[in-house]
Amino acid sequence: MYGAHQHDHHFPCLHCHPQSYIRMVQHLIERCLLLHMTREDCVRALAKRANIRPLVTLTVWKELLKENRGFFTAYFQDEPDQERVSRTMKSRKQQARTWSQDSAVLDHFAR
Numbered sequence: 001m002y003g004a005h006q007h008d009h010h011f012p013c014l015h016c017h018p019q020s021y022i023r024m025v026q027h028l029i030e031r032c033l034l035l036h037m038t039r040e041d042c043v044r045a046l047a048k049r050a051n052i053r054p055l056v057t058l059t060v061w062k063e064l065l066k067e068n069r070g071f072f073t074a075y076f077q078d079e080p081d082q083e084r085v086s087r088t089m090k091s092r093k094q095q096a097r098t099w100s101q102d103s104a105v106l107d108h109f110a111r
Helices: 018-034 039-050 054-067 069-075 081-110
Strands: none
Touching (some): 018 039, 039 054, 054 069
């Protein structure tokens, strides 16, 4: 899944362009947050849809958390369980639609 390093890239490469790659991962994490995804859902989605190693996603997530502690505190504030489940189901349906649209975003970073 996370094959050997190649120089024929369609998207920013962690090895060749680390700053662009990290910005891309940050943007994709922000998209996950807009969809009210959990950290684990985000890690799985980026691994599956964008071929981003979970360790990279977790590292960028950790840095975002340090820089935006107030936002994340509010984001993860406890809600009633039923509302959280309902929102999760809605966001997963929306996620499926959004990931198909995100190919344009990834193409933008490939330039």
